[in-house]
Amino acid sequence: MIRTFLGAAVFAALGFLGLSSAALAQDVTLTSRDGGITLHGTLLGFDGEFYRVDTPYGPLVLDGQGVRCTGAGCPDLADYVAEFTFAGAPALGEVLLPALVEAYATRRGLLLRRVVSSDSDFRIDLLDEATRQPLARIGFRISSTAEGFADLIAEEADIVMAMREVRPHEARLAAEAGLGDLADPARARIVALDALVPVTARGNPVTAMTVPELAAYLTGETTDWGPQAAPVSLHLPDDHNGLAQVISDQLLHGQALKPASARHLRDADLVDRVAADPLALGVTRLSELGNAVPIALTGGCGMALPLDRRTLKTGDYPFSAPLLLYTSSQKLPLFAREFLAFLSTPAAQVVIRKAGFVDRGREVIALNDQGLRLANALRGADGGAPLNEVQSMLNDLNGAQRLTYAFRFRPGAEVLDVHSAGDLADLARALESGVFDGRELILVGFAEGGADWQTAQRASLKRAEQMRALVLRAAFAADKSRFRLRVAGYGPAMPMACDDTDWGTRVNRRVEVWLR
Incomplete structure (x- = not known):
């Protein structure tokens, strides 16, 4: 029977690459290595590892190491590309x-x-x-x-x-x-991390602006550079450039960019034009600053939004523009799958950094290196967490280091956003490989302000407990006796952005990973 096919048959309706359409239409015979089982059908695909064959039983996927292929449609294994x-x-x-x-x-x-x-x-x-x-x-x-x-x-x-x-x-x-x-x-x-950055030319006196002020420029609501009333020369990505869609999504809540703007298909052209014009304003990627000068962003409440390698990795800078690869459910050739696995290795992270992007490599951040975050915690104590609760949090985390993993859920959903899903996969691999053996990991939940402290604290703790379940499920091959994974929730005790916007709420509602 087919189920005895030497344990080499994997049955699924999957697509494969690697053969021309002419070869795919030919009949083949697949025989088990011991000669006990023979299967006839039409070869649908071969990826260097698995055959996909249309048989009287339906489409079947068979491990190439467990069978011999005969017939006009069989690929030449030695010359497979x-x-x-x-x-x-x-x-x-x-x-x-x-x-x-x-x-x-x-x-x-x-x-x-x-x-x-x-x-x-x-x-x-x-x-x-x-x-x-x-x-x-x-x-x-x-x-x-x-x-x-x-x-x-x-x-x-x-x-x-x-x-x-x-x-x-x-x-x-x-x-x-x-x-x-x-x-x-x-x-x-x-693959790599990037960010949206407003830019201008060297010599422009504007060095910072609020996110609402930037949005007003992008929609055309504001057209002058402040009190001097000099007209703004606005430069933005062309609609065919994916960056324009990211800007609309993240900065304008889906609103259209100003239609009369100078548009550029290439980011390098945009920054060159901005850098040459003292009255120019543009939005580009962190990796494409060129000779333009970045403008610092703040929230409407005045809270700074620092942009650096670590704030991109942790998601604390809200306007990220990650570079993504999407694959379908159809099976890729083994070579392609091995290349995609390489992208998570330390060797690949070095290449990503040299190319001018922010890599995905794990980093640790000591508590005493988090001055701005601690200042935000104390600054928000009156309107957020009580001061004694902030002090309790600092005592609890004393001696621990924050990892650059952070988890956030999609708005109104119980599904992690794409950045967090990648962090979860990386953390699971680290746990399974023993990186954190003998250590304690703390999943620390935070919430946005607005609710009373107790309600926000309970919500942040619940979110941390939810993440613990997801981490343990993802790291199913890890020896869970070799590390400790506990949870904590501190409500709005350490805000990273203003709570008066959707993006501010999204940044503040998070689960961090701390290591002791």
Whole structure:
């Protein structure tokens, strides 16, 4: 029977890459290594590891190591070449991912060959150093985030390079095409972190502004530089640039950007124009500051929003622009899966930093290095947590260090946002590999202000307990006797932003990870 297929058969209706459409239409015969079982069918795909075959029993997925393939449609295993294509945002495709592919090839002792088709399309071949035979062909289609999702849905690409999260209509079309639920956080992977930054030219006297003031410029409600009444020359990303959509989502609650603005398809062009004009104002990415000068942001209540490597990793800076890869539920070639796994390694984080982005590497932050946070705690004591509760929190966390993991849920949902989902996966891997053996991890919940202290404290504790359950479930292979995981909740005791906005509430409502 098929269930005795040497334990090598894995049954699922999954799609595979790596064969031309001409090869996919041919019949094959798969025989178990001991010759006891034979299965006839039409080969639907082969990824270098698994066969997918249409049989009288329906589509079956069979482990290639457990069977022998005969017939005209069988791939040549010795000459198999993994093929997969990235499509979407230039921020990922022009420099960052090719640099990561090069690092991965070096790690495996492979040679690279770049084949350019046009200004926006190229391919990187990875070759065996001894035989010069290709092992993988990795395509890149540089366009925009929206076009990357369109290419995935049209089966013209396998992985989307995105500067924003998938839109509901894109997820719906993908589901209708049999690609699974792209809105599932498991389908997204953060490669690097970036942020939205308002910029101007050197010499402009404006060095800081509130978020509402910036929003007024972006919508055209304000057109002059303050008292001097000099007109603002506004520069923004083009609508085809995924950054424009991120700006609208995060800074304008979905409102449209000012239609009369000077728009730029490339971020580098935007910052060059801003840097050359003392009256210019623009919004770009932290990784693309160029010669422009960043403007510091504050909340409407005057609370500063510091932007640095650590505040991006912890999500304490609210206007992040992570660079994402989206994959469908269809199975990628083994080579592609191994490359995606490489992106989480320390070696990949070094490449990401050298490319000018903020990496995902775990860091620790001592309590005495958190001066602004502590100042916010004391400043908010009258309107937030009582001073004695702030003191109790500081005593409880004394001697502990904050990790750059932080967890936040999507608004109105019990699902982690994409940044937090990545942190959860990283923390689970660390627990399973014994990184925190013999240590105590504290999941510390915080809440926004507005409610009475006791209500906010209970809500923050409940959120921390919820995260403990998620962490233990994710780290299912960890030896839980080798570390301690406890929870605490301190309500609004350490605010990171003003509570008078949705984004401020989102930043403050969090679960941090502390290590003792």
